[in-house]
Amino acid sequence: MTLRAFVVGVLLVAGFSSLEPYSGFGHGWGGFGGSTFPASAVLVLVVLSLVVNAILRLARRGWEFKRSELMLVWCMVTVGTTYPAVYGRHLYAQMATGPYMARRADLAWEEDGALTHAPEGLVLSKSPKSVAARQYFEGSDGRVPWRHWVGPLGNWFLFFVLLSVAVLCAVGIARRQWSESERLMFPLARVPLEFSEGGAEGGFLPRLFSEKGFQMGLIFTGAFRLLRALPLFFGGTSTIQIMLPMRRIFAETPLAAMSFDDITFWPQAVGFAFLVPADVSLSVWFFYWVARMELLATSWLGLGNIGGTYGSLMGWQQAGAYIAITVGMLIMARRHLAAVFLKALWLRSADDSAEPIPYRLAAWGLVLSLAGCVAWYCWHGMGILGGTMALALVMCWYVVYARMVAQAGIYSGRTVWSLPRMVNGLTGGHGLTGPGAVIASIQDTLLVTGGSAFLAPMAINALRISDVFPKRKRRLLVPALMAAFLVSLVCCTYWALATAYDMGALNMSGSWAQVREPIWRYKAADSIIRGSTEYSKCHWGPLAIGAASMSFLLFMRARFYWWPIHGIGLLTCSSWNAHRLWLPFLMGWLAKVGIMKYAGGRTLRSARYFFIALILVEAAVGGLSTLIRIASKGLVPGF
DSSP states (O other): OOHHHHHHHHHHHHHHHHHHIIIIIIIOSOOSOSSSSOHHHHHHHHHIIIIIHHHHHHHOTTOSOOHHHHHHHHHHHHHHTHIIIIIHHHHHHHHHHHHHHTTSTTOOTTTTSHHHHSOTTTSSOSOTTOHHHHHHHHOOSSOOOHHHHHHHHHHHHHHHHHHHHHHHHHHHHHHHIIIIISOOOOHHHHHHHHHHTTTTSSSSSOGGGGOHHHHHHHHHHHHHHHHHTHHHHTTOSSOOOOEEOHHHHHTTSGGGGGOOOOEEOOHHHHHHHHHSOHHHHHHHHHHHHHHHHHHHHHHHTTOGGGOSTTSHHHHHHHHHHHHHHHHHHHHHTHHHHHHHHHHHTTSSOOOOTTOSSOHHHHHHHHHHHHHHHHHHHHHTTOOHHHHHHHHHHHHHHHHHHHHHHHHHOOOSOOOOOOHHHHHHHHTTTOSOOHHHHHHHHHHIIIIIISOSOOHHHHHHHHHHHGGGSOGGGGGGHHHHHHHHHHHHHHHHHHHHHHHHHHHOGGGSSOHIIIIIHHHHHHHHHHHHHTTOGGGTOOOHHHHHHHHHHHHHHHHHHHHOTTOOOOGGGGGSSSSTTHHHHHHHHHHHHHHHHHHHHHSOHHHHHHHHHHHHHHHHHHHHHHHHHHHHHHHTTTOSOOO
């Protein structure tokens, strides 16, 4: 960890955060984030390791980036992608949609509805005649009316900073328990760690390049990408898409009730499935099919109104599983948590000299930042009950998602349970005030369902990587991560608003994020305010099934070492991502089990390097494709 690595990290975060709105949101040329294994970080790692280090070593030996420096840049870039990938993609449209769309005759939001109850300091305006909102969607001369945006943005940014501090403190407390006591695999962290190992100790290439398995992986994945890009060499406008049309295959059959979606093949997921334990990869595809059978059974029983991937059965069942595993993790870590908080109260001494965040700072930071978030909710009219429940559910999602990434390599995760449905349903329709309904609906997109690149999994991977830093410098990692987050917040905000006011949000490529999703969220808030039973009903049956199933799986795993099925698959069994993850995880599981059964440890080790190469090449080429499309202003097709 050096000053030059920090400066490089800040500059790269600023660059990617500025390009993301212009390319990803505006013109549809591709983005650099979107998952917890972002293409931007992989591309930076590859270029610094193979190109920049070679040039620096030729200039003078010893000038090249050391492993700890590469890992600091990696951590900063990964954390820096979280704001543009989720918050930046959705926040500004959510703030402007209320006043702009309220002019439509079919959306009576200003008649004691969502716009009337929207907190004054969180939306761009409460008047349907707002010029700033109209220009955001329709475009103007490119000049941003900052005087209308500064106040609401400041309120949202305060919450994001408080929540980010809470997340960093929470994962800082969990790091030793997960890394040392439970020995989780951290597959997303292992890939950059193994790639950067030995890169600065001699030679021009990292140690991995001497492994035959890695070399074979590079050749195979490169050839695979070239094969998919062949149409581009003959005048085509897109690469060959590997897709299995499951929805169309089963559309007119009795199995249509299983709610299949078309599968777009993700090669990276095969690699991560191979890197995790076999029981974990088994659970991901096994529970996907269990969920399909559940949906089929509900259709046969005439309960189709609660079925489907995004129906009440899957949503409330998944919520029950999330709550149960959160309680289970707290129970498993009870001794560690007791040691942390007793030290925070000066009642016990615990050794935290090797921790990136001192226990006392982490504990008090977590408590105070969470209290600040609740106070923020109350200040904006959400109420202490609704605010506390919403915050508890958001933190539950973040901690569980971090666990899914650290244990199962789920680099692209989504949930189907809804924040306003959960808060309002669990309180019998009394948990959300009018302003609370608007806040919870907007935050459902911003904090829960709007993407996959959230801070918690990025942060836990960064803290796991901190083991390569000298002990005396590990405490500098968290300030560097917060600096990366703040830089990305500022740069993304400036360029996202500049792009919108230049071309108009209605003309931007992300119509789902800019138009359809915000309208849907305001409609949901309006329904809650008007007392719709759709959002006040709690489905106790599916909730209990999810909680009981997860509790049973946790008990069996804790009591019987031979139990073959992991409960983590229950968390991922139904979502947009689940349809695209189950087949790669099946393939990764079959590859690992087959090698373990019919080959030796040497083959298993070579296969590990093969899949690391697959993961790196897929991500790096994706990032390179986006850069070339930006440089050519979209003239070069994505590859």
